[in-house]
Amino acid sequence: MATLALAHWATDLTPSSLPAPILQAALRSLYNYTGCAIAGSNHPTTLKAHTALAPFSPNSSPSHLLGQPSSTVSAPLAALLNGIASHVHDYDDTHLATIIHPTGPVASALLSYATHTSPSQPISGADLLTVLAAGIEAACKLGLAVWPTHYSTGWHITSTTGSIGAAVAVGKLMKLPARQLAHAIGLAATQVTGLREMFGSDCKSLHVGRAAESGFMAAVLAQEGFTSSTEALEAKRGWCRVVVGGGEEGERAVERLGELVGELGREWEVEKNAFKPFPCGIVCHAAIDGCVQLHEDGVEVGEIERVEARVHPLVMELTAKKEPKDGLEAKFSVFHGAAVGLLFGKAGPAEYADEVVRNAEVVEVREKIEAKADEGIAADEAHLKVHLAGGRVVVKHVQHAVGSLDRPMTDEQLEWKFVDQVGLVLGEAKAKKISDLAWGIADSPDVAAVISAI
Amino acid sequence: MATLALAHWATDLTPSSLPAPILQAALRSLYNYTGCAIAGSNHPTTLKAHTALAPFSPNSSPSHLLGQPSSTVSAPLAALLNGIASHVHDYDDTHLATIIHPTGPVASALLSYATHTSPSQPISGADLLTVLAAGIEAACKLGLAVWPTHYSTGWHITSTTGSIGAAVAVGKLMKLPARQLAHAIGLAATQVTGLREMFGSDCKSLHVGRAAESGFMAAVLAQEGFTSSTEALEAKRGWCRVVVGGGEEGERAVERLGELVGELGREWEVEKNAFKPFPCGIVCHAAIDGCVQLHEDGVEVGEIERVEARVHPLVMELTAKKEPKDGLEAKFSVFHGAAVGLLFGKAGPAEYADEVVRNAEVVEVREKIEAKADEGIAADEAHLKVHLAGGRVVVKHVQHAVGSLDRPMTDEQLEWKFVDQVGLVLGEAKAKKISDLAWGIADSPDVAAVISAI
Numbered sequence: 001m002a003t004l005a006l007a008h009w010a011t012d013l014t015p016s017s018l019p020a021p022i023l024q025a026a027l028r029s030l031y032n033y034t035g036c037a038i039a040g041s042n043h044p045t046t047l048k049a050h051t052a053l054a055p056f057s058p059n060s061s062p063s064h065l066l067g068q069p070s071s072t073v074s075a076p077l078a079a080l081l082n083g084i085a086s087h088v089h090d091y092d093d094t095h096l097a098t099i100i101h102p103t104g105p106v107a108s109a110l111l112s113y114a115t116h117t118s119p120s121q122p123i124s125g126a127d128l129l130t131v132l133a134a135g136i137e138a139a140c141k142l143g144l145a146v147w148p149t150h151y152s153t154g155w156h157i158t159s160t161t162g163s164i165g166a167a168v169a170v171g172k173l174m175k176l177p178a179r180q181l182a183h184a185i186g187l188a189a190t191q192v193t194g195l196r197e198m199f200g201s202d203c204k205s206l207h208v209g210r211a212a213e214s215g216f217m218a219a220v221l222a223q224e225g226f227t228s229s230t231e232a233l234e235a236k237r238g239w240c241r242v243v244v245g246g247g248e249e250g251e252r253a254v255e256r257l258g259e260l261v262g263e264l265g266r267e268w269e270v271e272k273n274a275f276k277p278f279p280c281g282i283v284c285h286a287a288i289d290g291c292v293q294l295h296e297d298g299v300e301v302g303e304i305e306r307v308e309a310r311v312h313p314l315v316m317e318l319t320a321k322k323e324p325k326d327g328l329e330a331k332f333s334v335f336h337g338a339a340v341g342l343l344f345g346k347a348g349p350a351e352y353a354d355e356v357v358r359n360a361e362v363v364e365v366r367e368k369i370e371a372k373a374d375e376g377i378a379a380d381e382a383h384l385k386v387h388l389a390g391g392r393v394v395v396k397h398v399q400h401a402v403g404s405l406d407r408p409m410t411d412e413q414l415e416w417k418f419v420d421q422v423g424l425v426l427g428e429a430k431a432k433k434i435s436d437l438a439w440g441i442a443d444s445p446d447v448a449a450v451i452s453a454i
Numbered sequence: 455m456a457t458l459a460l461a462h463w464a465t466d467l468t469p470s471s472l473p474a475p476i477l478q479a480a481l482r483s484l485y486n487y488t489g490c491a492i493a494g495s496n497h498p499t500t501l502k503a504h505t506a507l508a509p510f511s512p513n514s515s516p517s518h519l520l521g522q523p524s525s526t527v528s529a530p531l532a533a534l535l536n537g538i539a540s541h542v543h544d545y546d547d548t549h550l551a552t553i554i555h556p557t558g559p560v561a562s563a564l565l566s567y568a569t570h571t572s573p574s575q576p577i578s579g580a581d582l583l584t585v586l587a588a589g590i591e592a593a594c595k596l597g598l599a600v601w602p603t604h605y606s607t608g609w610h611i612t613s614t615t616g617s618i619g620a621a622v623a624v625g626k627l628m629k630l631p632a633r634q635l636a637h638a639i640g641l642a643a644t645q646v647t648g649l650r651e652m653f654g655s656d657c658k659s660l661h662v663g664r665a666a667e668s669g670f671m672a673a674v675l676a677q678e679g680f681t682s683s684t685e686a687l688e689a690k691r692g693w694c695r696v697v698v699g700g701g702e703e704g705e706r707a708v709e710r711l712g713e714l715v716g717e718l719g720r721e722w723e724v725e726k727n728a729f730k731p732f733p734c735g736i737v738c739h740a741a742i743d744g745c746v747q748l749h750e751d752g753v754e755v756g757e758i759e760r761v762e763a764r765v766h767p768l769v770m771e772l773t774a775k776k777e778p779k780d781g782l783e784a785k786f787s788v789f790h791g792a793a794v795g796l797l798f799g800k801a802g803p804a805e806y807a808d809e810v811v812r813n814a815e816v817v818e819v820r821e822k823i824e825a826k827a828d829e830g831i832a833a834d835e836a837h838l839k840v841h842l843a844g845g846r847v848v849v850k851h852v853q854h855a856v857g858s859l860d861r862p863m864t865d866e867q868l869e870w871k872f873v874d875q876v877g878l879v880l881g882e883a884k885a886k887k888i889s890d891l892a893w894g895i896a897d898s899p900d901v902a903a904v905i906s907a908i
Contacts, residue, residue, distance in 0.1 A: 001685075001688065001712075002687045002688040002694075002708075002711045002712055002715045003636045003639055003640065003683075003684055003685055003686050003687045003688060003692075004632065004633070004636050004684055004685075005715045005716075005718075006592060006595075006622070006636075006639065006687070006715050006718070007622075007632040007633070007635040007636040007639060008632045009588075009715070009718045009719060010588040010592065010622050010625075010626050010632075010635060011626065011630070011631065011632040011635055013584060013587075013588050013626070013719070014584065015578075015580035015581060015583070015584045017719075018583075018584055018587060019722075021725065022587055022722050022724060022725060023580070023583050023584070023587070023896070025587075025722070025724045025725045025727065026583040026584075026586045026587040026590070026724055027583055027893070027895070027896050028727075028729070028865070028868060029547060029556070029557040029561075029586065029590065029724060029727050030557065030561055030582075030583065030586060030892070030895065031868060031872065031889075031892045031893060031895075032546065032547055032557070032729045032868055032871070032872070033540055033546065033547070033557040033558065033561045034520060034561075034872075034888075034892045034908060035871060035872035035873075035875055035876050035889075035892070036539075036540045036541070036543065036545050036546045036558075036875070037520040037521065037536050037539045037540040037561075037562070038520050038521030038539075038875070038876045038879055038880065038888070038908070039521075039539075039543055039545070039803060039875035039876055039878060039879055040538070040539035040540060040541070040542040040543050040659075041519060041520055041521035041522050041539045041879060042521070042522075042879050043539065043542045043543065045538060045542045045656040045659050045660075046535060046538045046539045046542055046659075048656065049534070049535060049538055049656075049660065049663070050519075050525070050527075050535055053531055053534070053535075054512070054525075054527055054531065057511050057512050057513070057528070058508070058511050059511070059513060065495060065504075066488060066491040066492050066495055067491065067492030067493075067495035067496070068495050068496075071504070073504075073508055074511070077507055077508065080503070080507070081500060081503060081504055081507075082491050084494070084499060084500045084503055085490075085491045085492075085493075085494035085495045085497065085500045086487055086490045086491040086494060087490070087494070088494040088497045088499045088500055089490065089493055089494050089497065091490055091493070092486070092487065092490045093483060093486055093487070102483070103483040103484065103486070103487040104487065104490075107483075107484055107487045107488075107491075108491070124469075126469035126477070127469060128484075129469070129472075129477050129480040129481055129484065130467060130468065130469045130472055130477070130480075132480045132483065132484055133467075133472060133476055133477070133479075133480040134463075134464040134467050136480070136483065138460060138464065141460075152700075153691075153696055153699060153700045154690075154691030154692075154695065154696040154700065155696065168460070168461075168464050171464075172464050172465065172467070176465070177465065178458065178461040178462045178464075178465040179458070179461070181461040181464060181465055182457045182458050182460075182461040183655075185457055185460065185461060186457065186651075186652065186655075186657060187657055187660070189649065190647060190648060190649045190651075190652050190657055190660075190661065191645070191647045191664060192646045192647065192649075193644060193645045193646065193647075194644060195643065195644045195646075195686070195691060195692065195693060195696055196691045197640075197644075197683050197685070197686060197689045197690075197691040197692045197693075197696075198640065198644050198682050198683055198686070201640075201681040201682050201683060202499040202502065202503075202675075202680045202681045202682070203640060203641055203644055203680070203681065203682035203683070205494075205499055205500075206499075206503065206641070206644075206675070206680070207644065209503070210645060221656075221660070226656045226657070226660070227655040227656045227657065228652050228655050228656070228657035229457075229651050229652055229655060229657070230457055230458055230461075231455075231457055231458075231651070232457050232649070232651060232652070233456045233457045233460070234455065234456040234457060235651045236608075236651075237607075237608030237649060237650045237651040238457075238608070238649065238651045239649060239651075240456075241608065242607055242608040242609065242649055242651075244699070245607060245698070245699020245700060245701075246606075246607045246608065246699060247699070254456075257456045258455075258456055261456045261459045261460050261463070262459075264459075264460070264463045265463060265467070265471075268473075268476050268479070270476060270479045270480055270483060271475065271476060271479045273479065273482075273483050275482070275486045349493060411482070414482060414485060414486055417486070417489060418485065418486070418488075418489035419489075421489055421490070421492075421493035422489050422492045422493055424493060425492055425493055425495060425496050426492065434488075434492070435485075435489075438484070438485045438488045438489070439481075439485060441481070441484065441485075442477070442481045454488060454492070
């Protein structure tokens with residue numbers, strides 16, 4: 001209750017309820033502050049920050065919001081908003097070893113910077129993909145160094161590592177020398193955004209947006225000569241130790257970081273980036289996958305009397321919501337995902353809309369599904385047993401869920417996902433056109449031209 | 455070396471050095487990202503953030519930089535730059551029990567918001583001081599809850615608590631209902647900026663600026679209905695536990711937080727806010743104070759043969775730099791502070807300028823000073839013994855340094871400090887005029903008019 005108690009106390013406070021000595025103490029603090037702020041206003045540190053950050057405005061350097069071509073905002077705000085948008089459906093990507101969603105923070109910062117600098121500094125598709133890979137590697141290697149303590153302590157590992165990945169990517173795009181790029185890494189590392197407590201609220205996606213914007217800002221500041229520490233990650237009080245709470249775990253994290261940095265370029269993390277086939281927690285993907293397959297096999301929901309699912313124990317721990325009330329809750333319901341899979345043969349964002357979650361037919365199918373945790377079942381595995389009218393039984397075994405490392409999404413499946421979700425915003429015809437543009441970015445001599453058409 | 459190694463690896467990476475499957479993996483990640491970002495671009499979460507943050511531009515809502523009346527920037531950037539400026543000389547204020555410098559983040563956010571909303575919503579001096587007090591209380595109570603583990607782990611406690619203080623202050627100024635203010639607290643709490651590793655670089659002051667801007671943004675988002683968690687501070691994975699690394703210390707922190715919130719309005723922290731008389735580490739203030747007093751007593755540096763100082767052990771641990779090379783290093787040199795105190799009778803920002811630090815006369819006095827740690831001496835105490843030509847000895851005992859809680863800066867001393875440091879930027883006559891304006895803010899019916907004249 002501390003948060004609400006603090007909020008209530010502050011809300012209720014009035015000037016007349018404040019003792020006079022407290023008002024006087026506040027005045028002395030403000031007075032002293034004012035002198036300090038004026039005295040520091042022409043300090044080189046302040047001037048570097050001003051020079052670096054003031055040029056970004058919606059007018060002098062507009063940047064592009066994906067899917068919203070009529071809106072232009074400042075480049076840092078574009079990084080923030082694109083970052084939010086990319087994560088808000090929980091449908092992005094997953095580096096499975098760390099459950100980092102790496103592309104959101106890095107690409108959001110990059111695309112904003114690329115459109116900002118265009119057309120004076122055209123950036124080729126090959127260059128863009130190279131710096132994207134560098135940023136994703138940085139974020140995932142850092143995640144591996146601090147996993148799992150960092151996550152179990154309560155940090156949203158996507159954003160806490162993503163700002164650093166974004167700084168590496170944008171800094172590299174700016175062609176910063178290595179020492180300046182190290183300062184950019186430090187400037188991003190010191191901005192540790194993202195508590196897991198915020199999951200289930202708007203704030204979860206803000207983490208991704210803020211990580212993009214923090215990394216963007218870090219690179220822009222470093223370019224102006226703004227300094228941090230060139231030992232920001234490994235120092236005694238550096239990122240790696242601090243974000244696992246120090247102690248022995250901190251020592252282990254720094255040691256692992258050294259090893260992971262040593263294997264950069266030999267062992268690639270971007271290759272292990274998986275794509276979500278369904279916009280919900282990854283643990284229930286195998287069960288949904290099986291239900292989609294049953295639909296494709298011709299199983300009619302009208303004939304289903306009961307479905308028995310045997311799943312990995314985490315499915316029941318994390319997604320056992322039997323009667324979700326809205327789309328957000330449905331993301332934590334293996335029953336909902338399975339039901340729409342059986343009913344519609346798909347489980348995309350449309351199937352997680354509030355009205356679908358509350359639809360009577362969907363509710364009816366949901367109620368026929370039973371799920372049991374089974375220690376003998378792998379995280380990406382599911383066994384389904386469907387009891388049909390007349391005593392018939394159909395069995396489906398999913399050994400590896402679609403989107404897992406053993407059964408990655410194909411380019412065709414990625415394209416289906418793209419057109420399906422983009423179509424909800426822009427219509428199917430435009431979605432197909434934009435899909436072609438997005439694939440074609442690899443060969444573009446000036447990616448900004450492509451991005452601004454998206 | 456991990457930071458520089460990562461930077462070098464990224465800098466050296468070229469498209470042609472990337473294996474084709476890695477470029478393809480990067481393209482798949484970018485393609486999938488693009489679809490997700492478009493699909494999320496019209497989601498309510500994204501739209502709320504867009505609506506909340508887009509209005510802030512240097513044109514549509516300019517905000518004021520203290521001491522730089524010709525510069526106008528967007529309100530969030532003003533919060534950031536004023537925050538940097540207020541802390542960059544290490545000359546601000548100190549809540550001694552937590553070594554938080556509380557006013558920088560809170561006031562920087564507040565003044566930006568106040569000038570942004572003017573003249574449509576005039577804010578009185580009494581209201582401004584009330585919300586400032588609320589923000590300072592919030593930051594310091596949170597600091598007390600997590601002290602000392604949070605700081606010893608490596609966090610810059612001024613900025614990690616300051617963003618929350620700023621959100622409380624701005625949110626209260628906006629008259630957010632308590633529940634929305636709780637969301638603002640959560641939105642600020644999830645942005646944990648500031649590693650101590652950055653001390654000694656530009657980045658240290660950035661922490662204060664970013665805390666101000668994060669708190670500002672948190673309040674603006676909450677006003678638009680953007681949600682976080684209303685248990686952001688005390689939850690199992692909330693701020694309080696996470697920023698001390700969890701475990702038993704986390705439980706203790708949450709317990710203390712509950713007690714501290716319970717005493718809000720009865721036990722005030724803003725009253726315990728101390729002001730720095732010298733722009734350097736607080737541990738050496740007693741020794742400098744003694745030297746300034748010796749100058750005032752008429753001791754001539756030309757006659758000094760040797761100074762013996764007995765000081766608290768921390769002075770030697772933190773500020774024993776005998777031959778500082780520049781102003782920044784001089785902040786960590788009790789010898790420099792003592793030397794300019796003896797020589798000039800003051801130790802303000804002018805006495806920490808690089809050229810003063812390297813001045814031959816200053817160097818000569820510095821070399822005559824010896825300092826020894828003494829376990830029997832308190833943190834705000836110093837014993838000085840000056841050996842003069844001809845065998846005379848002068849002794850000075852400072853029981854409580856100026857600026858300590860036992861000997862707080864008087865209003866006159868605060869004013870001297872204000873005019874001295876502001877005069878370096880704007881000249882003495884203007885500094886005196888602005889000092890009067892700054893004291894007078896308490897009685898102003900519209901503080902924005904005052905701020906924009908500062």
